[in-house]
Amino acid sequence: MNTHRIRVGIDVGGTFTDAVAVDATTLRLLGQVKVPTSHHHEDGVAHGIVEALDRLLEQTGHAPKDVAFLAHGTTQATNALLEGDVATVGLIGVGSGPSAGFTRRLAAFRKLELTPGKRLPLAYAHVADPDDAPAVRAAVDAVVQGGAQVVVASQPFSVDRPEGEDTVVAAAKERGLPTTAAHEITSLYGLHKRTRTAVVNAAILPRMLATADLVDASITKAGVTAPLMVMRCDGGVMSLDEMRRRPLLTVLSGPAAGVAGALMQERVSEGLFLETGGTSTDISVVRRGKVAVRHATILGKTSYLSALDVRTVGVGGGSMVRIGGGKVTGVGPRSAHIAGLPYACYATLDDLRDAKVSTIRPMDDDPADYAVIDAAGGRFAITMTCAANALGRVPEGDFAHCDPAVAQAAIAPLAAALGTDVATAAAQLLDAGTDQVKTVVDAMIRDYRLDKDTAVLVGGGGGAASVTPHLAAVTGQEGRIARHNEVISPIGVALALIREQVERIIPGAGQEQILAVRAEAEAAVVAQGAAADGVEVEVTVDPQTSTVRAVATGATELRTQDRAHR
Structure with missing residues (x-):
């Protein structure tokens, strides 16, 4: 019989959904x-x-009631914007x-x-006086006739006087519309920027609501009583109710989970976290034990969305090598996957008997200089992971480790084509890949004035060994x-803290006003389940x-005891 409570973190990626169970007391x-991410199932990613949760409980011998904390991170909001899969927004100006x-x-x-050639679907209506109920109803009718599936109300200076927006929202809710x-x-x-942030939020709202409801219902049905939390783009988590209100906070939350994991588990106080997957590396800065945050750029414009400053480079463990004129000319962005x-x-x-190097065009519009091996066992990609293993940069027991003899045999035909030895060819391949990462790392060290001699590089993700050790x-x-x-x-999702940020513009703010903002932020996290003390x-x-x-x-109640030694 298992008495220990557990914290469960689930990360929904483009290809796989990963889940972990962490002991709630010892972490x-x-x-x-x-498990494969279930994009095409009728329940979508919820399935x-x-x-993943079922398999995890079975593997660890726990029952659903042992789950003290359950959170998931998802790329769904980001993907919806990238793919242009959004709802028509009814914007009512007041x-x-x-x-x-x-x-x-x-x-x-x-x-x-x-996306190129696809614009935000939007219907606009105007209300001069929000107290004129028939005019408000007429405006709601007008945007609904224009195809609106969700309504946004915006009025100048609503930060100080929100009543007008609230009246419009109430009228739209009566029609059963998300608002x-x-x-x-x-x-x-800043009316323009505030409204743009709200409009983008609304565009992804219906899709995110549908998923949230499915996940919530499925987890309740599975017997889990812990409230479901969702990863935010600033590295914290928020309650499902909060996500229903502001789904935009989950945009760019993918990279945030990894940094949160590194902070909690690795205790990085000054340095850079490099999360390397198969195709790309996400780079973020940790300063004085905190992650660097800035206003995010969405659809090419800055927003009022505070997100981790994460910069992505198209080099990962599966990035393929490119050759020309007897030398390595580059690595990526195309990956073996x-x-x-x-x-x-x-x-x-x-499989690698009689191997010869040839060059291909992986996708129709790619250049034809990507090197591959044609051998007895078929065609293979020469990747960053192959080179890292050949040079002994991948520690034994690592997710990406393979037999060094095979890795050297994989690089040998490339070395012959370049007229050099295996070690030099592997180093040239890694140099070409890590150079692109180094450019971004150097820029972030400059931007955040880190001390290059003391800043530590921490690698995460399945492809960590293909980038971080060589760069170091x-x-x-x-x-x-x-x-x-x-x-x-x-x-990172399993260990994340509930987080809330409140920003106000108060010229010449006095102590009383500052304390009011502080109290508002504190009340917001307690409302979402954080232990008040x-x-x-x-x-x-x-x-x-x-x-x-x-x-x-x-911290949710079970994280409070470990704060003393953090």
């Missing part, structure tokens, strides 16, 4: 599972989440007199480009691979912009 990793002109200009958001008021998304001034080819280093020596060797910086690197993202609030006042920002973080 030790107890089990991990990987994969429940399947205002009379001079301000009406500013509000009417918001109709131009229908020109926002989601968003611009002042609920952010409390910063997308080209549909197996990695040469995971073949057998027998080339730059002379300290580098290491995180423990359980292949499941660092779901670990463990909430920490960090308040910053920027005199140049008059911005008062309070960031509250709180």
